[in-house]
Amino acid sequence: MTKSHISERSIVMLTADRSIDRRILNQAESLRMSGWHVEIVAMPHQDDGGSGSFSVRRVELSRASSGRARVVAHVAAWVRAHVMLPTRLHAVLRTFAWKYLVDQGNFYRALFAPALAGLSPSIYVAHDLPMLLPALDAARQCGAKTVFDSHELYSEQDLSPIEARRWKEIEAANIGACDMVITVNRSIAAELESRYQLPRVQVIQNAEKSAHATSAQRLFHRHFGLPETTKVLLYQGGLSDGRNLDNLVAAMAQVRNRSVVLVMLGDGPRLGNLQRLVRARELGSRVLFHAAVPREELLAFTGSADAGIIPYQATCLNNYYCTPNKLYEFVAAAVPILASDLPELRRVVMGEEFRGRQVGLVANLGAPSEIAARIDSFFENALRVEEWRVNVRALARTLCWEEEQKSLVRLYETLT
Numbered sequence: 001m002t003k004s005h006i007s008e009r010s011i012v013m014l015t016a017d018r019s020i021d022r023r024i025l026n027q028a029e030s031l032r033m034s035g036w037h038v039e040i041v042a043m044p045h046q047d048d049g050g051s052g053s054f055s056v057r058r059v060e061l062s063r064a065s066s067g068r069a070r071v072v073a074h075v076a077a078w079v080r081a082h083v084m085l086p087t088r089l090h091a092v093l094r095t096f097a098w099k100y101l102v103d104q105g106n107f108y109r110a111l112f113a114p115a116l117a118g119l120s121p122s123i124y125v126a127h128d129l130p131m132l133l134p135a136l137d138a139a140r141q142c143g144a145k146t147v148f149d150s151h152e153l154y155s156e157q158d159l160s161p162i163e164a165r166r167w168k169e170i171e172a173a174n175i176g177a178c179d180m181v182i183t184v185n186r187s188i189a190a191e192l193e194s195r196y197q198l199p200r201v202q203v204i205q206n207a208e209k210s211a212h213a214t215s216a217q218r219l220f221h222r223h224f225g226l227p228e229t230t231k232v233l234l235y236q237g238g239l240s241d242g243r244n245l246d247n248l249v250a251a252m253a254q255v256r257n258r259s260v261v262l263v264m265l266g267d268g269p270r271l272g273n274l275q276r277l278v279r280a281r282e283l284g285s286r287v288l289f290h291a292a293v294p295r296e297e298l299l300a301f302t303g304s305a306d307a308g309i310i311p312y313q314a315t316c317l318n319n320y321y322c323t324p325n326k327l328y329e330f331v332a333a334a335v336p337i338l339a340s341d342l343p344e345l346r347r348v349v350m351g352e353e354f355r356g357r358q359v360g361l362v363a364n365l366g367a368p369s370e371i372a373a374r375i376d377s378f379f380e381n382a383l384r385v386e387e388w389r390v391n392v393r394a395l396a397r398t399l400c401w402e403e404e405q406k407s408l409v410r411l412y413e414t415l416t
Contacts, residue, residue, distance in 0.1 A: 136177055
């Protein structure tokens with residue numbers, strides 16, 4: 001897609017991801033099927049191939065136009081590959097790097113500029129805040145339009161004050177230059193509209209493809225040799241800080257219903273700590289760990305659970321408004337949900353936006369005793385759980401990517 005081959009229906013998506021997010025892959029595939037040429041430009045990864053019908057171009061660190069950006073990126077990549085750092089130490093080093101070594105406004109610009117040179121799509125898409133400046137720079141050079149897809153309230157994460165302030169400055173100074181702003185839910189859309197006086201922020205939810213849903217196969221029962229009467233409560237996703245996972249594990253010591261086991265499906269920096277906690281509390285028969293599975297196999301495992309849990313706490317505004325991927329994966333797999341009482345989780349789980357069809361419970365899931373009490377309450381009425389399962393199966397027919405992609409395609413058509 002060089003300047004001599006400009007397409008009126010071509011899109012370049014930018015992401016700071018190494019392993020490309022499902023939201024980006026779904027959007028790219030949907031737009032390609034609607035006649036757009038789509039290319040993704042991402043950070044380096046050992047798997048640098050394309051993804052089916054669209055190509056993935058990886059940033060080359062050796063070609064970064066800024067020497068400092070190149071050195072910092074190389075060091076960070078080496079540390080990530082060879083050193084298992086505690087999460088808190090990683091956060092300290094990250095804060096030090098942003099404070100003394102790099103400037104958020106120029107770091108990703110320098111990394112992405114060589115990869116974007118010579119491209120001339122009709123639309124650049126900045127997937128999340130770090131890509132906003134590189135996308136705007138590239139769009140100005142070739143007269144393209146710019147879409148900002150805000151995956152979250154980026155500057156409202158648990159960042160250092162210096163890093164958070166700088167990201168807020170970048171967002172405030174540049175979001176108004178975009179031709180369209182998209183985000184993942186209504187709460188974040190309203191926040192962006194209010195904060196930056198934007199006329200309209202569009203919402204495209206991170207829904208899962210309904211075609212991926214599979215019938216329950218009891219995979220966890222087979223894998224762990226569980227009795228058929230065992231109820232599997234599933235946490236799936238990254239095992240990292242800020243997700244209330246220590247309290248979730250500790251709660252299982254207080255769950256009275258002995259037929260319930262917690263399965264934690266995924267990997268991450270908290271895995272070792274959580275396993276040590278399980279051993280210390282002698283919870284080996286009540287908390288089970290399963291390694292992460294390939295994306296194409298995930299929903300088969302999800303659908304093997306009796307319920308899914310989302311224990312996130314409002315530790316920051318970003319968490320308060322969260323709609324994590326696991327929410328939509330539970331819906332697609334027709335799994336009832338126990339979730340923290342946060343605005344967007346309540347909207348889905350309690351049926352506030354979907355004809356009153358409740359698909360589980362929301363509650364205060366803070367302390368272990370509170371989590372344990374809610375788990376017991378969740379499973380105490382088998383008929384109610386089955387009603388939730390029927391409701392979530394019906395919800396999956398409308399809250400799915402097949403429906404969200406219709407809105408996505410219409411939005412991009414307006415830009416042409």
